[in-house]
Amino acid sequence: MTEPKPPIARLLSGQDQLSQVEKEQILAQVLVHTQAEAPSPGRRFGFWVGLLAAASAALGGLFLSTLPPDPSERVARGGGPSFSVSCAEGLPCGPGGRLRWFVRSTPELSHFAAFAQRPDGTILWYFPQSEAGESLDLGAHAGAETGELDVAIELGQEHAPGTYKLIGMFSPNPRTRGALRSAYLSPREPGVGLVVVESELVLR
Amino acid sequence: MPHSPSTDDDLLLGDRSLLDAFRRGDAQALTKIYYHHVDDVARLVRRGFVLDAQGGARVFGAPNADVERELVQETFLRAFSPAGRRAFDGLRPYRPYLLRIAKNLLIDRHRRRRPEVSLENWPEGAALDAAPLGPELEQSMDDRKLFEVTKVYLQALPAEEREIVRLRFEEGLSQDVVSAQLGVTRRRVRSVEESVQRGLERHLSSQGLYP
Numbered sequence: 001m002t003e004p005k006p007p008i009a010r011l012l013s014g015q016d017q018l019s020q021v022e023k024e025q026i027l028a029q030v031l032v033h034t035q036a037e038a039p040s041p042g043r044r045f046g047f048w049v050g051l052l053a054a055a056s057a058a059l060g061g062l063f064l065s066t067l068p069p070d071p072s073e074r075v076a077r078g079g080g081p082s083f084s085v086s087c088a089e090g091l092p093c094g095p096g097g098r099l100r101w102f103v104r105s106t107p108e109l110s111h112f113a114a115f116a117q118r119p120d121g122t123i124l125w126y127f128p129q130s131e132a133g134e135s136l137d138l139g140a141h142a143g144a145e146t147g148e149l150d151v152a153i154e155l156g157q158e159h160a161p162g163t164y165k166l167i168g169m170f171s172p173n174p175r176t177r178g179a180l181r182s183a184y185l186s187p188r189e190p191g192v193g194l195v196v197v198e199s200e201l202v203l204r
Numbered sequence: 205m206p207h208s209p210s211t212d213d214d215l216l217l218g219d220r221s222l223l224d225a226f227r228r229g230d231a232q233a234l235t236k237i238y239y240h241h242v243d244d245v246a247r248l249v250r251r252g253f254v255l256d257a258q259g260g261a262r263v264f265g266a267p268n269a270d271v272e273r274e275l276v277q278e279t280f281l282r283a284f285s286p287a288g289r290r291a292f293d294g295l296r297p298y299r300p301y302l303l304r305i306a307k308n309l310l311i312d313r314h315r316r317r318r319p320e321v322s323l324e325n326w327p328e329g330a331a332l333d334a335a336p337l338g339p340e341l342e343q344s345m346d347d348r349k350l351f352e353v354t355k356v357y358l359q360a361l362p363a364e365e366r367e368i369v370r371l372r373f374e375e376g377l378s379q380d381v382v383s384a385q386l387g388v389t390r391r392r393v394r395s396v397e398e399s400v401q402r403g404l405e406r407h408l409s410s411q412g413l414y415p
Contacts, residue, residue, distance in 0.1 A: 005414055006269050006347055008401045011354040012373040016347060018246040020376035021397070022273060027238050030280045031231050084231045089378035093232055098380055143394075150391055152380075202230050 028102045028146035031084035081105035081170040081195055083114070088152065094161055094203040099126075099153040103142050109170035109195055111135040112142075112149075113180050116201065119162040125177060126153050134174035159203055166199040215240050216298045223294050234284050241299060242276065245306050249275045253307060263310050275313070279306040350413055357407050361400065364388075368396045 009021040018026075083103040087093035103112050113135035115125045127136050129151075136142075141149050169180055171194050180194070215237060216223045225233035249272050252265035266272035282288050282305050292301055358366055364386070371382045372393065379397070383390040408414035 005350060007273075008405050009373060010269060011350055011404065011408075012358070012369055012400065013376070014351065014355070014374055016269070016351075017250065018242070018272065018276065019373055020378075021373065023239070023242055023376075024378075026242070026273060026277045026280065027235060029277055030238065030284055031234060033281055034229055034231075034234060034284045086231060086235050088380035090381040090384075100380075150394060152390065200228065200230060202225055202232055 025146050027086075028084075028148060031086065032082050032102055032104045032147060034084070080197075081109050081168075082197055083112070083147075083166075083168045084199060085166065085201055087155075092155075092204075095155055095157050095159055097155045097159075099155055099201075101126075101149040101152070102147045103138060103149060103168070104147045105138055105142075105170050108172050110138050111171045111174050112138055113169040113171070113175065113177075115167055117165040117167070118160070119164070122158075124158060124164075127151070128175075128177055131177055134176055135169070135171060135180070137174065155203070161203050164201040164203065166201050168197045168199065170195040170197070216292075216294060217296075226292075227289050227294075229284070229286065229289060237298065238280060238284075241302050242280075244299060245279050245302060246272065246276050248303055248306050249279070249310065252310060263307070263314060265310070271313075275306065275309050278309055282309075346413075350408065353408060353411065353413060354404060357404055365396050365400060368393055369400055372397055 006016050007019070007022060009019040010016055013019040013021075081104060083101060086100045086102065088098035088100055091097040101114070105112065111134075113127050115123055117123055128134050136149065136151065141151060143150070171180070173193075216226060222233055222236065226237060248265075250265045252263050255261050255263065266275055279302065283292075283302050288305075292298060358369060361369070367386060368382060368388075371377045371385065372379070377385070379390050379393045383393045386393075405414060
């Protein structure tokens with residue numbers, strides 16, 4: 001029987017011990033599983049109505065709106081798509097920092113969108129990156145091993161310290177922000193083809 | 205900056221907000237704790253350990269890199285699960301708690317397989333009092349050859365790629381820090397990192413050295 005060989009990352013590090021790349025891969029797996037165990041949000045009509053009403057408040061690449069905090073219902077957790085974020089090493093976890101994304105999904109739910117709700121209710125859109133843009137194709141943007149997106153978010157002054165709600169939306173096809181809102185708000189078929197997952201981010 | 209292990213075991217004890225964030229399962233807190241302890245966990249998993257109470261009976265470490273990664277990952281999955289976070293009382297240092305999970309995983313693995321030392325009479329809590337780690341296993345001849353061929357392969361790479369590999373793999377810097385240091389985009393760092401790994405794998409395979 002052939003003995004397993006050291007991973008390529010270890011050969012490149014010159015040492016037969018856990019390399020930085022392996023550590024990152026393990027952490028990504030751990031975070032994805034840990035975050036998948038966190039509760040997800042249910043439909044948030046008030047939340048989204050407020051978001052639509054504030055649609056004109058777009059600012060730069062981020063879409064900002066002021067919304068009342070909404071402690072609405074939560075739905076069951078599960079082993080479906082999930083995501084987590086991590087502040088880039090060596091940079092502040094706040095303004096001046098960079099937010100890395102680790103996303104796992106199923107082949108069917110191949111596209112990912114995300115935004116944050118600040119403690120004051122303000123919404124910050126991450127993906128799509130513009131009102132006309134579309135959600136990310138995970139096949140093209142997520143690393144095969146870690147699920148890390150090749151797009152990181154630069155954290156500016158709009159990311160004041162505090163605890164943010166992160167909302168990730170998985171869909172089978174690319175969608176604009178408008179389409180995502182509509183799909184979520186549709187009273188007949190709420191969120192058809194759309195899976196919403198919530199996480200949390202603490203900025204300091 | 206690369207994360208490095210610290211002798212400070214009280215990361216969670218000295219920072220109430222970190223402990224609260226840890227208990228919530230906050231990704232930032234988990235990341236900080238993970239990097240604080242991952243080298244210690246990996247070292248234990250690699251080397252195994254000796255049980256004091258059993259006259260030096262040894263639990264061997266992971267036999268290869270695949271098992272090592274699997275056990276390190278499983279250790280943190282358990283420790284960071286909701287039940288694992290609840291089980292940590294926040295009153296004692298976290299490191300022994302984490303290492304106990306790793307030790308128990310090693311013992312479980314031996315119990316599932318043909319034991320290399322008898323585990324029949326070991327009490328359940330024995331791993332709690334385990335002695336310091338044993339020596340690392342020596343690298344095999346085949347592995348040494350792999351490292352040598354890799355070194356030669358890297359010398360033939362363009363300077364920028366070689367530097368990216370050095371900083372990422374030898375120095376253990378994050379992609380962000382490497383991109384800032386070299387003045388290249390993070391995407392470039394990632395692209396080089398992936399292409400060099402693929403290239404090396406192909407090179408080793410072509411010489412019949414890699415599966």
